[in-house]
Amino acid sequence: MFSRDNWNEIIEALSSNWFRTTLTAFGVLWGIFILVILLAAGKGLENGVKQGFGGIATNSMFMWTQTASRPYKGLPKGRRYSFKISDVAAIKEAVPDLRFVSPRNQLGGFGGTNNVVRGLNTGAYNVYGDYPEIIQQEPMDITSGRFVNYSDINEKRKVAVIGDGVRREMYDQGEEVLGSYIKINGVNFMVIGTYKKKGNNGNMEEAQKQIYVPFTAFSQAFNRGEDVGWMAITANDGSSITELKGSIMDVIKSRHSIHPEDDRAVGHFDLYEEFSKINGLFVALKGVAYFVGVLVLLSGIIGISNIMLIVVKERTNEIGIRRALGAGPWKIRGQVLTESVFLTIISGMAGIVLATLIIAGINYMMQGMDTSEMMFANPSVDLQVVMTALAILVISGLLAGLIPAQNAIRVKPVDALRTE
Amino acid sequence: MIEIKDLHKSYKTGGSSLHVLKGINFSVAEGELVSIMGSSGSGKSTLLNILGMLDEADEGTYTLDGVPIKNLNETVAARYRNKFLGFIFQSFNLISYKSALDNVALPLYYQGVKRKERMESAMNYLEKVGLKDWSSHLPNELSGGQKQRVAIARALASDPKVLLADEPTGALDSKTSYEVMDLIQEINEEGRTILIVTHEHDIAQMTKRIVNLKDGVIIDDTLVDQVKAQQYV
Numbered sequence A: 001m002f003s004r005d006n007w008n009e010i011i012e013a014l015s016s017n018w019f020r021t022t023l024t025a026f027g028v029l030w031g032i033f034i035l036v037i038l039l040a041a042g043k044g045l046e047n048g049v050k051q052g053f054g055g056i057a058t059n060s061m062f063m064w065t066q067t068a069s070r071p072y073k074g075l076p077k078g079r080r081y082s083f084k085i086s087d088v089a090a091i092k093e094a095v096p097d098l099r100f101v102s103p104r105n106q107l108g109g110f111g112g113t114n115n116v117v118r119g120l121n122t123g124a125y126n127v128y129g130d131y132p133e134i135i136q137q138e139p140m141d142i143t144s145g146r147f148v149n150y151s152d153i154n155e156k157r158k159v160a161v162i163g164d165g166v167r168r169e170m171y172d173q174g175e176e177v178l179g180s181y182i183k184i185n186g187v188n189f190m191v192i193g194t195y196k197k198k199g200n201n202g203n204m205e206e207a208q209k210q211i212y213v214p215f216t217a218f219s220q221a222f223n224r225g226e227d228v229g230w231m232a233i234t235a236n237d238g239s240s241i242t243e244l245k246g247s248i249m250d251v252i253k254s255r256h257s258i259h260p261e262d263d264r265a266v267g268h269f270d271l272y273e274e275f276s277k278i279n280g281l282f283v284a285l286k287g288v289a290y291f292v293g294v295l296v297l298l299s300g301i302i303g304i305s306n307i308m309l310i311v312v313k314e315r316t317n318e319i320g321i322r323r324a325l326g327a328g329p330w331k332i333r334g335q336v337l338t339e340s341v342f343l344t345i346i347s348g349m350a351g352i353v354l355a356t357l358i359i360a361g362i363n364y365m366m367q368g369m370d371t372s373e374m375m376f377a378n379p380s381v382d383l384q385v386v387m388t389a390l391a392i393l394v395i396s397g398l399l400a401g402l403i404p405a406q407n408a409i410r411v412k413p414v415d416a417l418r419t420e
Numbered sequence B: 001m002i003e004i005k006d007l008h009k010s011y012k013t014g015g016s017s018l019h020v021l022k023g024i025n026f027s028v029a030e031g032e033l034v035s036i037m038g039s040s041g042s043g044k045s046t047l048l049n050i051l052g053m054l055d056e057a058d059e060g061t062y063t064l065d066g067v068p069i070k071n072l073n074e075t076v077a078a079r080y081r082n083k084f085l086g087f088i089f090q091s092f093n094l095i096s097y098k099s100a101l102d103n104v105a106l107p108l109y110y111q112g113v114k115r116k117e118r119m120e121s122a123m124n125y126l127e128k129v130g131l132k133d134w135s136s137h138l139p140n141e142l143s144g145g146q147k148q149r150v151a152i153a154r155a156l157a158s159d160p161k162v163l164l165a166d167e168p169t170g171a172l173d174s175k176t177s178y179e180v181m182d183l184i185q186e187i188n189e190e191g192r193t194i195l196i197v198t199h200e201h202d203i204a205q206m207t208k209r210i211v212n213l214k215d216g217v218i219i220d221d222t223l224v225d226q227v228k229a230q231q232y233v
C-alpha cells in the first residue's frame, strides 16, 4: 500500500495545488493544535495543584481521638480516651494492606508559647515525636545531616531534626548546626539534621518551622507514657485507604470499648478522598479539552472532505483515464483515501509540532520562575496523547475521504472520460 | 478476436429515449485493421466504448478473445481493460502532471509491474514511437502529434490484444495525421488487431476494412485496398 509509487502519486496530486492544499491543511492543524494545547494546559494545572501536595503520600489518612458520643459497656458518653502505642501493632495485624502506620506525638505549635530555647534565642515551634517512616508519608529534603532512624528510636536518643525556618531563627548565618544542642521544654536535644519541605499549600513558612525527634525519646522526655496523639496511616499502592479506613477504626473501637456505631469517637481526615475529588476535576477538564479539540478538528475534517470532493470532481477526467487504463475501483478509492489520510496526518502533525514548540517555549520561560505559588507547572503532552491524536487523525482522514472516494467511482468510465 | 451479436444501446435523456445502436452484428479477426465510419452522431463512439468495456450494451452478446463480456463488475472490467485493451483518444487523454514516460508506464503500474521493469518497458515503447528523447517532458511541452504518439505508446505498454482508437487523428493536421497513421499501420503489421473510429475518408482508406454505420445499423462492410501512409510523410 505504501510503496514509493503510491507516495509519488499522492505527492504529485497534492502538490499540484499547493495553496489550496495548505489552506485545507490549516483546518486540521488548528483543531489538533487546540486539542494538544488544552490537554497540556490541563496537565500544567494538574501538575501545579499536585505539586501543592508536596509529594505527600496521597493514599493516606490522619486519625485522632475524640470523645465517645455513646455510652457502651457500662462506660458513659463524653468519655475521653487516648490511642496507645500497642494500637499500632494491632492495626498492622488486623489490616495487612497498610504500608505505614505511624504513631505521632506533638508539642506546641503556631501561636503557642515559646517552647524551644538555644542560648539567647527562643521560639515557638511544632515538635513531633515520630518514627523514621514519616519522611515517606510527608516528604522533606534533608539539607544536612540525617533524619531520625531506628537506632534513635531503640535507644531513645535525644536527637532532633530541625526545619530550615528553625535554623534561620535560632542560628547565625554560617554557624555550625549539626552537633549543637537545643532545649525543648527544658530538655536538651542534639541537632542531627536539617530539612526543607516542598509544596505550596499556603503555610509553607510554617512547614519549615518544625522539629522532629524520635517518638520514644519524645514520650520519655515529655512523659507521654504509652499514649499516642494521632496517627498517619498510608495504604499499599494497590489498595485505597478510603476502603480500608472502616476496618482500621473498628480495631480502635474494639480496643477502646467504643460503641461499634460511634463514628464520632474517632476523628479522621482522608487525604485520598480529597485527592480523588481534585483528580475528578482534572478528568472533567480533560473531557472538555477533548470535546472542544475534537469539535474544531471536526470542522477541519469537513474542510478536508470538501476539498477532496472538489479534487475528485476536478480530476473526473483523469480518473476516467486511469480506469480506462485498468485502475480498479479499489485502486481509485484507495488513492483518494490515502490522499485524504495523508493530508490529515501531515496537517495534524504540523499542529502537534506547533503546539509542542509553544509548550516547550512556555516551559523554557517558566524554567527560571518559582512555580510553587502559581498553581501551574510543567505543561506537557505525553506520548499517549500524541498517539491518541494520531489515531483520531487517521480515523478522521478515512472518514473525510469516504464520500469523495465513493464519488470518484460513481460515474461510469465513459462519462468520466467525456468530462473536461 | 471480437465477436458481437445483435447489440443494442439506447440513451435515456429526461423522458425520451434515444435508440443509438439497433442490432449490430460483426466480428473482427486477429491482426485486422478496421475503420468504423459514419456521420456524426451515428453511434461510432458508442460502439467503440462498449467494445472497450467503458460502457455497457443493453442487449446482445460480446465476446473478446473467447471471453464473454457480460455483467462484469468494475473490478473485473478494469482488469480486462488493462489486460486486453489499449485506448487511443482524439483528445490524447494524457495525465497532465506526469511525464511522457510516467504516462506510458501507467498501465504497467496498474498491472503491478515493478518500478524498474516498468520504466524500462515504457522507455522501449517511447523509443518505438520515436520519442525516447522526450521521455521526461510533460504533455504540455509536446506537440499534438507527439502527444498522440505518447498515447499510442501507452496503449501498447500493457501489450493488449486490441487497440481501440476513437478519432485518433481528429485533432491533428493532415501531415501529422498521416504520421500517426503510419505508426498505426506499422503496429498493425506486427500483428496487432486495431479498430479505428473516423469520419475521414482518407484515414479510412489507410485501414484494411471499412465498416459503415448509419442509423444504428451497419449498412456496409468492405475490405479496402490499403493506402500506405508512408508515402505521405
Ligand SMILES: Nc1ncnc2c1ncn2[C@@H]1O[C@H](COP(=O)(O)OP(=O)(O)O)[C@@H](O)[C@H]1O
Residues within 6 Å of the ligand: B011, B012, B013, B018, B020, B038, B039, B040, B041, B042, B043, B044, B045, B046, B047
Ligand atoms: N451519454 C449520453 N447520453 C445521451 N445521449 C448520448 C450519450 N452519448 C451519446 N449520446 C447520443 O448518442 C448518439 C451517438 O453518439 P456517438 O456514439 O458519440 O456518435 P459518434 O461518435 O458517431 O459521433 C448521439 O446522438 C449522441 O448525442
Ligand SMILES: [Mg+2]
Residues within 6 Å of the ligand: B044, B045, B046
Ligand atoms: Mg464520436
